[in-house]
Amino acid sequence: MLKIFAVLAEPAEVFADLKSKPRWLGPFVFTTFCLVAMSWYKSCLRSHSPQVSLAPLAVAMIFELSVTGLLWLGISAVLYLATSLVARDHEFTFNEVFAVVAHCGMVYILGEIVNFLLVQNEFFNPDSFPVRNRFPVGLDLLVWGREVHPLLAIVLHTINIFTFWYLSIISKGLSIITGLSLLNARAVAGVVWAVGVSFAGAAYYALGGTNVGINFKL
Numbered sequence: 001m002l003k004i005f006a007v008l009a010e011p012a013e014v015f016a017d018l019k020s021k022p023r024w025l026g027p028f029v030f031t032t033f034c035l036v037a038m039s040w041y042k043s044c045l046r047s048h049s050p051q052v053s054l055a056p057l058a059v060a061m062i063f064e065l066s067v068t069g070l071l072w073l074g075i076s077a078v079l080y081l082a083t084s085l086v087a088r089d090h091e092f093t094f095n096e097v098f099a100v101v102a103h104c105g106m107v108y109i110l111g112e113i114v115n116f117l118l119v120q121n122e123f124f125n126p127d128s129f130p131v132r133n134r135f136p137v138g139l140d141l142l143v144w145g146r147e148v149h150p151l152l153a154i155v156l157h158t159i160n161i162f163t164f165w166y167l168s169i170i171s172k173g174l175s176i177i178t179g180l181s182l183l184n185a186r187a188v189a190g191v192v193w194a195v196g197v198s199f200a201g202a203a204y205y206a207l208g209g210t211n212v213g214i215n216f217k218l
Contacts, residue, residue, distance in 0.1 A: 004030060007103045011169040014103060015176040022095045024102035028068065031109045035064040038116050076101045078195055082188045083178050090179040100173035104166055111162035131157045138163070151201050158197050167193060
């Protein structure tokens with residue numbers, strides 16, 4: 001289980017191992033557990049009680065499992081299709097790409113935990129955040145407390161250290177798994193990031209706000 005954290009320090013070794021053994025269950029379970037734990041803690045804060053009935057907790061677990069699975073499948077599908085167009089002479093499988101995405105999810109969940117802790121800090125006024133429920137950790141710091149278009153706030157929020165970290169290791173993973181040059185792998189990862197930002201913008205208009213817990217590290 002501890003091997004899933006190695007991607008944060010030694011991603012090259014982890015991805016080389018995934019090439020022969022594309023495992024993804026460990027990071028999937030860990031990510032879901034962390035998201036459910038944060039949902040449980042927020043429920044405790046709202047109810048002012050450390051006890052939450054099992055039914056809502058089970059619903060939260062099913063929801064997080066579904067969202068995480070669909071999100072990773074979507075990212076993997078876009079990565080696989082984009083890489084297939086660039087690396088036609090290289091052999092790789094969807095399962096290998098999915099395993100890379102799953103392990104890169106460690107950066108995603110780390111960013112979510114940092115955001116969760118900062119948002120829960122009562123020292124900051126959440127109404128001043130450029131993106132609702134998202135602590136400004138990127139270029140959105142430049143517009144903190146100012147009125148800006150929500151789509152601009154979303155784009156600025158995605159340009160942060162966690163996004164760069166995520167794109168850096170997922171590019172390295174693609175390069176190792178598919179045989180692409182690191183430059184081409186970065187280009188593919190950049191396309192996926194653009195798709196993710198577009199999806200976040202579409203979700204804003206579809207849902208009428210930015211309450212969706214998307215960290216935009218896509």
